[in-house]
Amino acid sequence: MSAADWSAIRADFPILGRTVHDKPLVYLDSANTAQKPQAVIDAVDDFYRNHNANVSRAVHQLGSEATEAYEGARRAIARFVNVHPNDLVLTSGTTQAINLVAYSFALPRLQPGDVILATRMEHHANLVPWQLVAERCGATVVPVEITPDGEIDLPALKAQLAGPVKILALTHVSNVLGTVNPVAEICALARKAGIATVVDGSQAVPHMPVDIPSLGCDFYAFTGHKICGPTGTGALWARREHLQAMPPFFGGGEMIREVRFDKTTFNDPPHKFEAGTPNIAGFVGLGAAVEYLSAIGMAHIAEREQTLLAYATERLRAVDGLRIIGQARHKAAVISFLIEGAHGHDLATLLDLEGVAVRSGHHCAHPLMQFYGVPATCRASFAFYNTEAEVDALIAAIAKVRRMLG
Template sequence: MFDTDKIRKDFPILSREVNGKPLVYFDNAATSQTPKQVIDVIVDYYSNFNANIHRGVHTLSQEATDKYEAARHTIQKHFNAKHAHEIIYTAGTTNSINLVANGFASLLEKGDEIIVSALEHHSNIVPWQMLCEKTGAVLKVIPMNQNGELLMEEYDKLLNENTKLVFVNHISNALGTINPIKEIIDKAHKHGAAVLIDGAQSCPHIKPDVQALDVDFYVASAHKMCGPTGVGMLYGKEEWLNKLPPYQGGGEMIAEVSFEKTTYAGLPHKFEAGTPNICGGIAFGAAIDYMNTIGFETIANYEHELLEYATKKLLEIEGLKIYGTAKNKTSVVSFNLEGIHPYDVGTILDKMGIAVRTGHHCAQPIMDYFKIPGTIRASFAFYNTKQEIDALVEGVKKAQRMLS
């Protein structure tokens, strides 16, 4: 049996109150909560191992280095990367995407084509628009349908000999749609194009195997998977990472420096200039270990149960519409109440201790497609309960009465 009560005890924040009410936290797609097992690792680092890594001969530096690199191996194993040096520590998904986009600025030419999907977060749109401005490449978009699913037959039409790059999220942050990324990757490769998958929303629910996917780049953030903010990772195939130039210059990413010429370090250090978020990297590994003790299949099954329960209960409310009804989706419900602005609903829910996200969720093209200003988004994690969903439903009904 999935023991939610036991798991919830791992998360100190879930025992607090907000506005005099028990906290109901349904903003997991933005940031998941952190268990004490990870918090303890953070405290332990600053209490016992705080030192700069790689360059020190003293004991603290060596111990911190060992922990940091051990976490890299944990991440490698989790994502099944072939080599540990294919895992690049970054500040998060957005930083990872910008690193790749910056690198391709020297590889693309005018007339080259790159493809994104209509379901992307702004962080997987804007960097590519900036890349097109620099290089003269052309940005094309895979359209979506009313269910929030990509039109794969249109993707087939977009692919051609000029396609160099394809960028798609694994799961939509705004709608919860799980995209057919294996099919997307395989079709792109037939045309010689590289593929980057934004895994920010998938990694809390799914255990991606980058070798089985044969993906060229995969990016993720620790704070979506029970870890700290400000740290994430870029997986890249070794051959691609060797082709890309460094993103930033500074300490750590060099082999030799003179005023005449600088040579760069090998992977992964070529892309890790400066002092990194050492504690964050170590805690990222601890968060992955924690989630694996629960098991991703167990997590996915339970969260699907929550999704079905919430969908059924919310649709019983007259005037409520759910956006994102893909057959294959994860535990995200985006909805609106007829004639009521989502921000107003979110404000009333907050007064009841219920945390949801309102707005366009950094996915404004999706909202434009549906001709709405935004949605109310409830996103569930494995530590949420059906009782909390009941509280959400009652809160939405109350907001509807107050605002109608």
């Protein structure tokens, strides 16, 4: 895809044309949340202007239109990751999705002495729920360690899988390091050992084509706002046999078939897990987002972002006193770094004054920060709508900050 094409695509994102502190905005925080194209903004606006009603409850025209829009979004999201719509539970995001698995699938099955493995690079959303259920049932959460380069220690993991392990929680792509983990290989090993796998795909689905069935996992969760959709949206895919066996996590409307005081019968999956009024407009927007990304092509997006990653890595490595955290062989377009003599928060604040938006902090990954012996990092995360010129602006802003810090 040519540079002119990417320039036209960038123009689809209204917010990228604004200024910050009288400087052109350089948005390098897409791992936190992606910006929204006009197509998504228009879809949400159109729903509220023309179709707003609740889903699955009214027989009037607006109710039918809202239900079709919501279920149409489910079908679009399912196509995006190559799964059946009936196996896709729509959630508020990855956090809700993993909590659903932890409480509905894992908790009834875990016993004292059982082990839950979670990699050292997990986001708290794929760690804290496991700690909570482990406390309730007497199980133990054990880390899967990583190498200094930021890759999973596969020989060590293979040895761990021989123990009393019931659940393996792993991220597809690290939100801090950008490491792309060999999920299919790991899931095959776990499945052979009878271990259920829960994959956090929040940072993978925005960056590359994801074909969930080919990964061989039991559960796969991802978040809508990181793939150009609205906040408060996401999805959980699970094997059908798990969805059928799992009890509901939330109770209320829509997830029932019939309610009596002596007994309630529940709806079929995925509706069994979607109690209450959902974020209908948000999912309409997410449906528009995945259609937008599909029109560009996720393979094209992956190629573009790898080009940006290579360029940014080369430029950052040339900066004196700058340390890149995580040097995995396979990475998505995420770079965490530190500059000698500057705290990550201070650095990010000063970069913001130059119009450059990067994330600073522990990135909801305290155990990973502890592994590297740092309290926080700065993180520049790139999307297909970024440019080489924005990388240059980041480098120029860092140089200015270094001069300010002496």
